[in-house]
Amino acid sequence: MAEEAVFDFIHMEAVSYVFQGGEKVSEDEAVSKLEHMGFATGYRLVERLTRESGRYKDELDIMKYICKDLWVTVYKKQIDNLRTNHQGVYVLHDNRFRLLTHMANGKQYLQYAPRYLAFTCGLVRGCLANLGVTCVVTAEVTHLPACKFQIQVQRG
Amino acid sequence: MAVPGNYYFAIIGHHDNPMFEMEFAPANKEPKKEDHRHLNQFIAHAALDLVDESMWTTSNMYLRLVDKFNEWFVSAFVTAGRVRFICLHDVKNDDGIKNFFMEMYETYIKHSMNPFYEPNSPIKSPAFDKKAHFYGRKYLTG
Numbered sequence: 136m137a138e139e140a141v142f143d144f145i146h147m148e149a150v151s152y153v154f155q156g157g158e159k160v161s162e163d164e165a166v167s168k169l170e171h172m173g174f175a176t177g178y179r180l181v182e183r184l185t186r187e188s189g190r191y192k193d194e195l196d197i198m199k200y201i202c203k204d205l206w207v208t209v210y211k212k213q214i215d216n217l218r219t220n221h222q223g224v225y226v227l228h229d230n231r232f233r234l235l236t237h238m239a240n241g242k243q244y245l246q247y248a249p250r251y252l253a254f255t256c257g258l259v260r261g262c263l264a265n266l267g268v269t270c271v272v273t274a275e276v277t278h279l280p281a282c283k284f285q286i287q288v289q290r291g
Numbered sequence: 292m293a294v295p296g297n298y299y300f301a302i303i304g305h306h307d308n309p310m311f312e313m314e315f316a317p318a319n320k321e322p323k324k325e326d327h328r329h330l331n332q333f334i335a336h337a338a339l340d341l342v343d344e345s346m347w348t349t350s351n352m353y354l355r356l357v358d359k360f361n362e363w364f365v366s367a368f369v370t371a372g373r374v375r376f377i378c379l380h381d382v383k384n385d386d387g388i389k390n391f392f393m394e395m396y397e398t399y400i401k402h403s404m405n406p407f408y409e410p411n412s413p414i415k416s417p418a419f420d421k422k423a424h425f426y427g428r429k430y431l432t433g
Contacts, residue, residue: 190350192347
């Protein structure tokens with residue numbers, strides 16, 4: 136696709152826009168706005184991106200699609216590790232998450248990192264929702280720029 | 292082209308709601324007999340169960356023939372986002388219908404990029420209607 140930097144800059148601006156207003160804006164509110172933006176984006180995006188890749192018959196195939204095709208399309212690399220307990224919980228490890236690589240290498244800015252992951256959590260949740268999987272996506276970061284996305288599938 | 296036939300095309304969303312419907316009749320046919328729209332909707336709705344069943348058996352998007360009701364055949368096409376395209380027809384026209392589905396799929400994707408279009412809501416765009424008419428004439432009724 137086109138130049139990657141455009142998305143990086145727009146994302147940065149979206150994060151700082153949502154946190155404008157300083158003390159009056161609660162962290163949760165702002166993060167959930169970003170997550171919602173990601174959800175709406177992912178929902179529409181996946182309809183367009185799956186044109187060529189056909190349909191998927193089971194959940195694991197859908198997760199593999201997210202780890203490979205979706206991540207490559209959006210972040211130009213694949214997810215480094217996918218773990219599952221085969222009971223609806225999937226953990227995606229990305230050792231060099233593109234939106235965090237320019238920030239730090241280690242523990243600096245750790246408290247701000249979740250802001251930059253909210254949009255991606257929403258993106259994954261939106262994609263999965265349109266593919267038929269209802270879930271909750273959370274992210275965890277202990278050492279920039281590596282991070283983990285945990286997907287919990289809601290069943291029943 | 293193939294033997295002229297009647298076609299009823301519908302796009303069904305995630306909640307089994309029709310988002311778009313259109314009928315095609317052969318150009319030379321006398322346009323007036325009674326409106327069979329309610330019967331077409333009924334047949335399409337009844338076929339949804341069979342579409343849902345057969346979509347798990349294959350990873351193709353085009354499901355070919357899924358059902359038959361009196362003289363109507365029902366063909367279906369399911370996208371990865373589980374949007375279902377149903378076509379009722381009274382003549383066999385697999386290739387034409389497959390091409391029509393692919394073109395409508397492209398048109399639908401472009402339409403879904405419109406920020407004012409809410410996913411799973413009825414499609415009310417005149418441009419979409421024109422495209423549907425055009426591809427219907429090209430691939431279905433000839």
